[in-house]
Amino acid sequence: MRLKSIIIFLLISLACTKSQEVEVLHTSSSNSERLPLVENKKIKNVILLIADGTGIAQISSGQLNLVGPDGYLNLQRMPVTGIVKTQSSNSLITDSAAGATAYSCGLKTDNGMIAFLPDGSFCKTLLELAEEKGMSTGLVATSTITHATPASFAAHVRSRGSQAEIAEQYIESGTEVFLGGGREFFIPQDQEGSSRKDDRNLIEEFENVGYDYVSTVEEMQNSDSDKLLGLFANSGMDSENRTPTLEEMTNTALSKLQSNENGFFLMVEGSQIDWGGHGNDSEYVIREMKDFDNAVKAALEYAEKDGETLVVLTADHETGGMTMMTSSDDAQKLRVEWVTDYHTGVPVALMAYGPHAIEFSGWNDNTDIGIKIAELMNFGEFPLILE
């Protein structure tokens, strides 16, 4: 009897200790050269990179596994670092909707709201202001493209769950490039896999207003249209065999947007680092860190060549309370532990490169990021609340 309860206790505590060993790479040849600070000239383009659910431990364990203790990920080569406080208006722990709204609108809102405020008004986003200035804009994500983070830049709904409505609002948003998953919200209810409750075929509606619709990496890369709707999965994009990769989508978006002489605003999200955190799955987190960091490389290569592009990289919040320990018998072995399957309120890291990157150093509130970008881009009054 006693032995039985000890065994049960051991089994329960084993199940509760969310701990995983992560392999550490000990032969690294990563590019560890830090990018320089550049001349503070006028900014033409902005690339905002959002690593959903990514804290320092996600970045650092990704670094240990992918390029080793002495290596640097591409995002670690960015010359300016800062810290971002992430709380929302109704919680010390934000969700991705309020987190992204702080960036897109420069305002705090309640969890779950997409560029929408608790009193029923909504707020103008950086992407919308860029459109009004005649710039080109794009949204790239590995979740559904209507998920909370991208949605907060080009739609306004009270609840992040209204993804069918978010897809409808995208048609009116003027955004030139949408690349990600989430076909389910664009196809009519009678088509297999649809999550719509009506007969609207938004893919056809997008085509009718001049978008090229693509669903494979080949189609994406062969499209010569400058307005592009790419949906590569019915729901979120596959993590293990991702085609196209976030890097390929980012490069395609950049090639489409760069032709506008007024410049562009591009938001790229590594959506599923967060999902790895929710699953307390370090392998998933690291696979997604790698996909995201390759997209960072693409963004930095573009910005380096261009010289007038500001790149800001941050997260909306940390997920999982991930922390780094070592294995009890080997101090060179990484053991990752988790404290929750939801988000935490720990501040997140920010990295920046390009003209005026230095403005983002130090401690920032999440709303400061949107406000600083709007200011640097001369977007006029911001934050801007609309009835």
Ligand SMILES: [Zn+2]
């Ligand atoms: Zn999350």
